[in-house]
Amino acid sequence: MRHDLLRGLTQRYVAGEELADGVVVAETLNTQGLLVSLDHLGESVTSPAAARRAVAAYLDALEAIAGEDVEGNVSLKLTQLGLDLSREMCMAHLRKILERAQELDTFVRIDMESSAYTQRTLDVHHELWQAGFRNVGIVLQAYLYRTAADVERAIEMGAQVRLCKGAYLEPPRVAFADKAEVDANYARLMERLLVAGNHPAIATHDERLINRALEIVRDNNIAHDRFDFEMLFGVRRDLQLRLVADGFRVRVYLPYGREWYPYLVRRLAERPANLGFFVRSLLAEALAGRRNGHP
Numbered sequence: 001m002r003h004d005l006l007r008g009l010t011q012r013y014v015a016g017e018e019l020a021d022g023v024v025v026a027e028t029l030n031t032q033g034l035l036v037s038l039d040h041l042g043e044s045v046t047s048p049a050a051a052r053r054a055v056a057a058y059l060d061a062l063e064a065i066a067g068e069d070v071e072g073n074v075s076l077k078l079t080q081l082g083l084d085l086s087r088e089m090c091m092a093h094l095r096k097i098l099e100r101a102q103e104l105d106t107f108v109r110i111d112m113e114s115s116a117y118t119q120r121t122l123d124v125h126h127e128l129w130q131a132g133f134r135n136v137g138i139v140l141q142a143y144l145y146r147t148a149a150d151v152e153r154a155i156e157m158g159a160q161v162r163l164c165k166g167a168y169l170e171p172p173r174v175a176f177a178d179k180a181e182v183d184a185n186y187a188r189l190m191e192r193l194l195v196a197g198n199h200p201a202i203a204t205h206d207e208r209l210i211n212r213a214l215e216i217v218r219d220n221n222i223a224h225d226r227f228d229f230e231m232l233f234g235v236r237r238d239l240q241l242r243l244v245a246d247g248f249r250v251r252v253y254l255p256y257g258r259e260w261y262p263y264l265v266r267r268l269a270e271r272p273a274n275l276g277f278f279v280r281s282l283l284a285e286a287l288a289g290r291r292n293g294h295p
Contacts, residue, residue, distance in 0.1 A: 022256030041257030051082030141166030
């Protein structure tokens with residue numbers, strides 16, 4: 001019953017339970033000019049066997065991207081690869097994925113989790129970067145106080161950053177609590193990355209911030225292929241397609257897998273405002289559809 005209550009919502013925000021579902025949706029998005037980042041759902045594994053299954057799933061995803069000529073990459077979480085069980089095991093798993101991705105000329109993004117994992121995640125990324133892997137990027141969260149310094153380090157390294165606001169409920173000692181402060185910090189970090197960063201991903205659905213990004217791009221003569229906008233699957237598809245029509249690169253974060261229920265519940269539990277955000281996005285798209293003559 002509890003699954004049924006959310007299944008309708010999930011079908012909008014998750015591609016399906018199998019890799020094949022994700023590939024089909026990815027190919028459809030590609031035909032609309034959208035890039036994708038496939039995310040095999042799951043995190044915080046509790047056994048080495050579960051971590052190995054996650055590695056196998058990502059290797060399969062990499063093969064599917066290459067075999068089906070999908071315009072996309074993959075995103076993963078370190079706790080899904082066993083970071084909580086053993087750092088060494090997690091490193092070995094990620095190295096295996098990166099090596100195959102390198103052979104297939106595919107990019108891998110390490111998703112950021114709660115602030116308890118920020119430094120550990122950046123340390124893992126840095127170690128692999130130092131080992132010569134250049135096909136791996138990171139995510140930085142604008143609501144953390146530390147992120148301005150992390151952005152500067154990423155720029156110095158030449159690492160690719162996806163900048164998001166942050167979805168976890170964090171204590172005020174590590175994160176801005178006020179939305180206006182988060183937005184202001186996001187705008188500052190976004191400008192720094194657009195001007196000096198290596199192909200940043202601007203991950204937001206906030207039209208005010210997107211409009212600010214467009215101003216920065218125009219004022220600094222930044223080529224459209226030097227960065228991506230990135231948005232969640234099923235959220236503001238009208239905005240995604242409008243940006244594509246204007247000549248910008250838009251990448252859709254595309255989750256798939258059988259762990260959709262904990263994924264969705266966790267997103268809503270971490271920040272209850274997310275539920276309101278999803279509802280507002282549905283209303284916005286419905287209004288956009290009416291303006292375009294759709295029922």
